[in-house]
Amino acid sequence: MADQRVVLIRNAAVLDPTADEPHPDRTIVVEGDEIVDVGGPELRSADAQVIDAGGRIVMPGLIDAHVHTLAYSADLPGAAEQSPYYVAARAGAILAGMLDRGFTTVRDAAGADYGLAQAVAEGWFTGPRVMFGGKALSQTGGHGDGRPRGREVHDDHYCAPSHCRIVDGVDEVRRAARDELRRGAEHLKLMLGGGVASPTDRIDSTQFSVEEIRAAVEEAEAANRYVLGHAYTPRAINRGLEAGVRSIEHGNLMDDSSVALFLEHDAFYVPTLATYSALAEEGLAAGLPKASHDKVFEVLDAGLHALELAHRGGVKIVYGTDLLGDMHYRQLTEFSLRAQVQPAADIIRAATSTAAELLGQSGRIGTLAPGAYADLLIVEGNPLDDVTVLTKPEDTLRLIMHAGRIRRNTLAR
Numbered sequence: 001m002a003d004q005r006v007v008l009i010r011n012a013a014v015l016d017p018t019a020d021e022p023h024p025d026r027t028i029v030v031e032g033d034e035i036v037d038v039g040g041p042e043l044r045s046a047d048a049q050v051i052d053a054g055g056r057i058v059m060p061g062l063i064d065a066h067v068h069t070l071a072y073s074a075d076l077p078g079a080a081e082q083s084p085y086y087v088a089a090r091a092g093a094i095l096a097g098m099l100d101r102g103f104t105t106v107r108d109a110a111g112a113d114y115g116l117a118q119a120v121a122e123g124w125f126t127g128p129r130v131m132f133g134g135k136a137l138s139q140t141g142g143h144g145d146g147r148p149r150g151r152e153v154h155d156d157h158y159c160a161p162s163h164c165r166i167v168d169g170v171d172e173v174r175r176a177a178r179d180e181l182r183r184g185a186e187h188l189k190l191m192l193g194g195g196v197a198s199p200t201d202r203i204d205s206t207q208f209s210v211e212e213i214r215a216a217v218e219e220a221e222a223a224n225r226y227v228l229g230h231a232y233t234p235r236a237i238n239r240g241l242e243a244g245v246r247s248i249e250h251g252n253l254m255d256d257s258s259v260a261l262f263l264e265h266d267a268f269y270v271p272t273l274a275t276y277s278a279l280a281e282e283g284l285a286a287g288l289p290k291a292s293h294d295k296v297f298e299v300l301d302a303g304l305h306a307l308e309l310a311h312r313g314g315v316k317i318v319y320g321t322d323l324l325g326d327m328h329y330r331q332l333t334e335f336s337l338r339a340q341v342q343p344a345a346d347i348i349r350a351a352t353s354t355a356a357e358l359l360g361q362s363g364r365i366g367t368l369a370p371g372a373y374a375d376l377l378i379v380e381g382n383p384l385d386d387v388t389v390l391t392k393p394e395d396t397l398r399l400i401m402h403a404g405r406i407r408r409n410t411l412a413r
Contacts, residue, residue, distance in 0.1 A: 006031050006048040007404070009376070014038065014368055015059035015384065017353040020345065022057055022382065030374040033403040037370055051399065051411065053378050059348070060366050061104025061128075061375030061402060062390075063355035064331065066249055066270050066320025069094055069130065070111035070161055074279070074325040075287035076197050077146030080162035087161040091116060094328050095127025101331050101393050104375035104402045105129040105355075105365050107187070109228065109249060109322070110136035110144070110163040114184040128402065129373075131359055134180040136189035136230070137173060137216065138164045142207040143195035143230055164191070173212045177219035186359075188220045190245065192229040193236030196279065196295045197288065197324070203298050206236045210243055217244035226360075228270070232299055234258050241265050247358055249320065252276075252299040254306045259313035268358045269310045272322035273337040276300045278330050286325035308341045317342075318358050319351035332391040344387035374404040378411065 007030040013022040029037040029045055037043060072090035073079045079087065091112075098106060106128045108116075117130040135158075138144025144164025158165075167176045177188055190208060194201040201207070213229075220227045226246035231237045234255045237248050241261040247268040251258070262269060279288060279296045310317055321331050338347045356366030364372055378399035381389035389396045400407040 006045045007051060007374075008043070008045055008048040009051045009053055009058060009378075010041065011055055012053040012058040012378075013055055015057050015348070016368065017060065017345075017349045017366065021384070024055070026058075028058065028368060028376070030401070030404055033374055033405075035368060035370055035372050035374050038368060051378075051409070054411065056398065057379040057382055058368065059377050059379060059383065060352045060368055060372075061377055061400070062102045062351045063105045063107075063319060063359070063366055064098065064103050064128075064321055064351070065107040065247075065318045065355050065358060066109045066272050066322045067098070067106045068111050068163065068322065068324060069106070069108050069116060069127075070163065071324040073287040074197070074283055074327070075289060076163060076324070077199070078287065080146060080160060082161060084159055084161045088116070092125045092127070095120060095125050095130075097328055098331065099127050099400065099402060099407055102377050102390065102397050102400055103128045103331070104373075104400075105131065105359070105361070107131040107359060108133060109320075110189050111161070126407075129365070129375075131186045131361075132184070133187040133189050133228075134183055134185045135165045136163060136191060137167050137176055138191040139207050139212075140166055140168050141200050142166075143191035143193070143198045143201055145198065145200065170209075170211050170215045173208070174215045174219055177216045181219065181223045181225060185225065187225055188216055188227045190216055190227055190229050190240070192231040192240045192245070193233055195230060195232070196299070197292050199289065199291060203295055204233055206233075206239060210239060213240060213243040213245065237261075241267055247318070249322070250299070251310075252302040252306050254309060256309065256313075259309055259315060262310065262315040263313065266316075268316045268318050268354070270318045270320040270358075271303060271307050271310075271338075272320045272334075273303045273307065274330055274334040275322040275324070275327070276303055277333070277337070278323060278327040282327055286327055288324070304337070304341055307338060311342050311346065316354055316357070317346070317350050318355045319347070332393065335387050335390050339387050344384050347387050348383055374401055376401045
């Protein structure tokens with residue numbers, strides 16, 4: 001927990017993600033880990049630490065809704081055989097890098113558990129708030145089954161640092177879903193179709209029966225949680241949406257039929273464009289097996305088209321990156337890639353208020369309002385005019401505050 005000191009951020013141009021222009025000359029009052037007031041220059045507080053924003057933009061901390069904090073290597077099956085202590089140490093460095101890029105909350109989309117989230121919350125690791133889902137669920141031979149064709153045994157010990165658990169049939173899916181929820185999962189992930197980083201499936205496959213998908217959705221909804229689904233093709237996407245999956249990850253090959261279902265079910269779309277260009281350029285050097293690298297090119301060029309379809313159709317779009325290994329440094333390139341299709345304001349909402357809605361954290365993250373966590377950035381330049389100012393954090397992020405703790409402050413220079 002942050003201490004209960006009071007911080008006044010004065011002379012701020014507050015960027016509300018729901019507004020078209022920043023609100024100038026505002027004062028933000030932070031007490032402990034929360035924002036307690038936002039108002040004009042008349043706001044005062046005795047014995048407060050005063051930070052003068054100098055008229056710069058102050059905006060909510062960023063949210064990345066698709067990360068893998070344990071993915072220190074692009075060779076996920078190989079990493080799963082490492083010591084969990086080693087993997088945790090590597091995760092600590094990944095998390096610190098995310099916070100230094102301005103991400104104050106991340107949703108781990110398979111791998112992280114309550115222990116990692118607790119370590120961050122208690123300050124043992126430096127990093128963003130971690131919304132975790134434990135291990136994703138995969139069918140035998142599905143996207144989460146990392147075994148090569150000749151290997152029969154899957155290490156299903158829960159403490160192995162794998163990203164998935166293999167389950168088959170409605171009863172096994174239901175039991176695994178309940179177990180992840182028992183461990184505190186804030187969401188469940190299903191592999192609804194084939195993927196790049198798995199050795200034995202095809203990207204155009206569908207995975208899990210509709211009955212299995214519905215079993216996981218039922219268990220998540222019973223616990224007031226939700227399911228996110230890994231899918232690329234319209235067939236895989238649409239089966240998930242019709243069965244009640246709340247967010248679709250990747251979705252590069254979607255078509256108009258998918259857009260209609262997103263709207264019908266009030267579901268969210270989480271593109272992850274950054275990872276495909278990264279894997280194409282750096283995947284082999286980062287440990288991605290050759291067979292998986294070849295599959296990248298089946299989805300690489302389709303990502304922007306899918307984003308454009310969803311944007312024009314009015315789908316709720318959320319920021320995600322899905323980076324692996326040494327490629328986490330490219331986390332902010334998602335802004336530049338999406339700027340080819342979307343206006344800056346929409347991309348900012350994807351990384352703040354819309355992401356908060358998906359995570360069930362509206363009013364607590366992705367906003368600068370009383371009662372929200374004191375997660376905020378002071379930015380050199382206006383992201384509404386040029387969203388790529390956020391891609392140069394060393395130069396443009398003058399202050400990073402996470403839950404009331406100041407990670408970076410270069411304003412005094």
